[in-house]
Amino acid sequence: MEVQIKDKSFQVFIREEEIKLRLRELGNEISKDFHGQELIMLGVLNGSFIIFADLCREVQSVKLLTSFIRISSYSGTESQEKVKEVMGLNDPIEGKNVLIVEDIVDTGISMNFLLKTLKTHNPASVSIATLLFKPDAFRFNYPLNYVGFEIPNKFVVGYGLDYDGYGRELPEIYQLK
Numbered sequence: 458m459e460v461q462i463k464d465k466s467f468q469v470f471i472r473e474e475e476i477k478l479r480l481r482e483l484g485n486e487i488s489k490d491f492h493g494q495e496l497i498m499l500g501v502l503n504g505s506f507i508i509f510a511d512l513c514r515e516v517q518s519v520k521l522l523t524s525f526i527r528i529s530s531y532s533g534t535e536s537q538e539k540v541k542e543v544m545g546l547n548d549p550i551e552g553k554n555v556l557i558v559e560d561i562v563d564t565g566i567s568m569n570f571l572l573k574t575l576k577t578h579n580p581a582s583v584s585i586a587t588l589l590f591k592p593d594a595f596r597f598n599y600p601l602n603y604v605g606f607e608i609p610n611k612f613v614v615g616y617g618l619d620y621d622g623y624g625r626e627l628p629e630i631y632q633l634k
């Protein structure tokens with residue numbers, strides 16, 4: 458299947474059922490790792506809103522708190538060097554287990570910035586869940602605890618990820634042709 462967004466064509470890359478199955482597996486791992494404990498799932502807006510909604514419903518027997526922040530760092534199809542401010546970190550995370558939920562880790566610059574910022578608030582632990590990871594673009598070596606899919610270094614849209622604001626609602630993940 459193909460979609461056209463503005464000037465670009467995308468082809469289906471990861472299907473809805475595959476994503477669902479993988480998130481169930483990640484949810485089970487998170488449930489095991491944090492069994493009976495309190496965990497703040499911290500979604501990074503906008504891209505994580507779909508994975509967040511699906512993943513949090515795959516987590517069981519954990520005392521879940523849900524919260525969202527925003528960092529803007531990307532426009533068009535190439536990663537920008539500059540990461541801006543973290544906005545909306547209102548809930549106290551001191552002494553708490555935090556699970557950052559992202560749509561994608563590409564160069565890792567945004568996540569690195571976020572990790573540094575969160576650590577100044579002295580959380581008990583910080584873990585990372587990301588639907589997608591581009592290992593060939595990654596420039597850091599902090600661990601990614603829960604990775605949905607490792608993908609090649611090509612631009613993708615759908616399932617929360619946008620191309621200039623469009624395509625987030627697509628139920629599958631599409632890759633630039």
Ligand code: 5GP
Nearest residue numbers: 531536562563564565566567612613618619
């Ligand atoms: P970073 O390079 O800092 O790891 O990624 C920053 C942000 O760029 C991600 O949170 C995501 O919003 C965006 N991004 C990176 N790769 C892609 C991609 O292939 N498709 C889309 N739609 N966004 C991406």
Ligand code: MG
Nearest residue numbers: 504559560561
């Ligand atoms: Mg993101």
Ligand code: MG
Nearest residue numbers: 504531618619
């Ligand atoms: Mg984007």
